[in-house]
Amino acid sequence: MRKFYTLLAREVRSYFYSPIAYVVLIFFLIVSGIDFYFQISFMNQRQVQYTVQEAFFNSVFFWFAFVLIFPLITMRLFAEEFKLGTIEPLTTVPVRDWQVVLSKFFGALVFYLILWIPTLLYFGIFLRLTNQPAAHSAGAYFGSYLMLFLLGMFYLSIGCLTSVLTRNQIIAAAISFCAITLLFFLGLVQFILLDVTSTTRELLGYFSAIEHMGTFSRGVIDTRPIVLYVSMTIVMLTLTYQAFQSRKWRL
Amino acid sequence: MIKVENLTKRYAGQPAIRDLNFEVSQGEIMGFLGPNGAGKTTTMRILAGFMPPTSGRATVAGFDVFEQSLQARAHLGYMPENVPLYSDMRVTEYLNYRAALKGVQHRRVAERVGDVEELCGLKEVKKKLIGTLSKGYRQRVGLADALLAEPDLLILDEPTIGLDPNQIRQVRELIKNLGKHHTILLSTHILPEVEMTCSRVIIIHKGRIEACDTPDNLLGKIRQAGGVVLEAKVGKDNGAEQLKKISGVRDVITDGEDEWKRFSLRVESGTDVREEVFRLAAERHWAVRELTQRRATLEDVFVELTHPDLV
Numbered sequence: 338m339r340k341f342y343t344l345l346a347r348e349v350r351s352y353f354y355s356p357i358a359y360v361v362l363i364f365f366l367i368v369s370g371i372d373f374y375f376q377i378s379f380m381n382q383r384q385v386q387y388t389v390q391e392a393f394f395n396s397v398f399f400w401f402a403f404v405l406i407f408p409l410i411t412m413r414l415f416a417e418e419f420k421l422g423t424i425e426p427l428t429t430v431p432v433r434d435w436q437v438v439l440s441k442f443f444g445a446l447v448f449y450l451i452l453w454i455p456t457l458l459y460f461g462i463f464l465r466l467t468n469q470p471a472a473h474s475a476g477a478y479f480g481s482y483l484m485l486f487l488l489g490m491f492y493l494s495i496g497c498l499t500s501v502l503t504r505n506q507i508i509a510a511a512i513s514f515c516a517i518t519l520l521f522f523l524g525l526v527q528f529i530l531l532d533v534t535s536t537t538r539e540l541l542g543y544f545s546a547i548e549h550m551g552t553f554s555r556g557v558i559d560t561r562p563i564v565l566y567v568s569m570t571i572v573m574l575t576l577t578y579q580a581f582q583s584r585k586w587r588l
Numbered sequence: 589m590i591k592v593e594n595l596t597k598r599y600a601g602q603p604a605i606r607d608l609n610f611e612v613s614q615g616e617i618m619g620f621l622g623p624n625g626a627g628k629t630t631t632m633r634i635l636a637g638f639m640p641p642t643s644g645r646a647t648v649a650g651f652d653v654f655e656q657s658l659q660a661r662a663h664l665g666y667m668p669e670n671v672p673l674y675s676d677m678r679v680t681e682y683l684n685y686r687a688a689l690k691g692v693q694h695r696r697v698a699e700r701v702g703d704v705e706e707l708c709g710l711k712e713v714k715k716k717l718i719g720t721l722s723k724g725y726r727q728r729v730g731l732a733d734a735l736l737a738e739p740d741l742l743i744l745d746e747p748t749i750g751l752d753p754n755q756i757r758q759v760r761e762l763i764k765n766l767g768k769h770h771t772i773l774l775s776t777h778i779l780p781e782v783e784m785t786c787s788r789v790i791i792i793h794k795g796r797i798e799a800c801d802t803p804d805n806l807l808g809k810i811r812q813a814g815g816v817v818l819e820a821k822v823g824k825d826n827g828a829e830q831l832k833k834i835s836g837v838r839d840v841i842t843d844g845e846d847e848w849k850r851f852s853l854r855v856e857s858g859t860d861v862r863e864e865v866f867r868l869a870a871e872r873h874w875a876v877r878e879l880t881q882r883r884a885t886l887e888d889v890f891v892e893l894t895h896p897d898l899v
Binding site: 423424429433 | 662
């Protein structure tokens with residue numbers, strides 16, 4: 338376990354050693370801050386049926402920023418080590434391959450969670466200034482952040498997989514960006530393809546992250562997406578592990 | 589300490605090493621020689637557990653490097669070629685990190701890191717970013733890393749490449765001292781280094797072992813077992829003809845445009861013809877300005893084994 342923590346600590350720290358962390362943090366704060374501002378000014382102008390918190394987590398503006406951060410966080414995980422050759426000293430010390438894979442995944446997850454911390458402030462500031470809560474209930478906050486955590490887990494695991502497949506960070510980022518964007522916006526297909534059968538639409542709805550977010554940000558904790566994202570993360574990490582240790586296949 | 593049996597590795601069908609068999613016993617310093625692309629790095633990577641062999645097996649400290657990789661890796665310190673390091677870490681920080689990964693006990697980490705920094709001359713750069721270090725220091729960080737967990741076996745892939753002559757000398761001394769407590773397998777291009785440090789040498793060429801012996805025995809084996817060089821003013825004499833008459837001289841090559849001629853004598857191994865040459869020169873009144881015996885070097889062995897056309 339000590340080896341795992343050592344690896345994890347190095348992963349998390351390495352984000353802050355490189356400019357990537359600060360660029361992503363600032364970029365993300367700007368976009369989410371503007372999103373928050375726009376949502377509130379929009380709601381100031383007309384009567385709406387939803388809360389500030391729901392609006393914040395369900396805007397198009399927010400989604401674009403959201404899908405973009407995953408490739409940025411994950412592209413370097415394995416690709417950089419392959420490129421620099423540091424994978425060689427890393428895999429010739431007595432650590433297990435799953436320790437390496439999990440430490441990289443959880444390192445990315447920790448950084449991802451750090452990204453979200455400032456957004457908690459938004460709701461606090463809103464409460465202070467307006468003396469009204471941004472959401473109906475604590476459950477709504479919990480639901481939104483739980484969904485962010487689940488989606489983050491899944492998309493980061495996709496990023497891990499694409500990074501382990503190549504030594505080129507750009508390729509890793511491009512592939513994971515495509516995969517994550519397609520998955521995330523799958524839910525929009527039901528609005529675009531009007532002539533598809535209702536069964537297809539319903540089926541796509543099950544996989545729609547946008548729909549899941551809508552449900553969870555109202556404070557409704559549905560177990561189906563939880564199972565979906567946790568199991569898909571496990572599948573992706575298993576594939577990552579297999580790809581990582583494929584260098585040991587006797588060909 | 590190392591036992592290699594029928595080790596073969598193919599990359600996409602192309603054999604990199606073929607049927608290697610050798611052993612390194614406890615306390616030996618084994619030199620691994622070969623031209624570029626001979627399979628040195630491949631062999632070392634397999635031994636370090638970085639990749640598996642295509643067939644055959646290798647054991648380190650009794651553990652199969654593939655089947656019991658974790659135990660085998662726990663017994664060795666490996667310094668890869670070109671020493672890849674995390675350039676965003678500081679030297680001490682990096683060594684602490686590596687010590688933890690290698691399972692050095694928590695309370696001993698600081699002591700071990702201090703020791704290897706001392707040993708490898710890293711004290712003055714221990715707070716610097718690795719990315720800002722010179723090649724020589726990076727090389728030493730790699731060596732310090734290999735030594736951290738006090739492994740029984742050190743595998744060093746070209747530890748002196750890219751160093752200046754002073755640094756090479758320092759590293760060579762360091763390796764010699766390490767040889768007192770560790771078994772070492774090191775690869776290099778620098779032949780005098782091997783002659784000075786290694787107790788045994790493997791010469792590998794095109795993926796096969798061409799020779800495996802002590803440096804002295806290797807020198808004894810080759811055809812060109814040294815010779816004698818004579819530089820003299822021979823006047824109208826045909827120096828080469830006269831010199832060939834001396835028993836033990838097999839062949840004479842003459843160089844030199846002006847009146848000073850340089851004769852390289854190939855002699856049968858184990859004979860010293862310098863006295864005869866001196867007598868001949870005195871008899872014929874040749875003016876002599878050089879008469880030396882040339883010892884064969886490992887370089888001759890190396891060239892003869894790996895590139896016979898050049899001999």
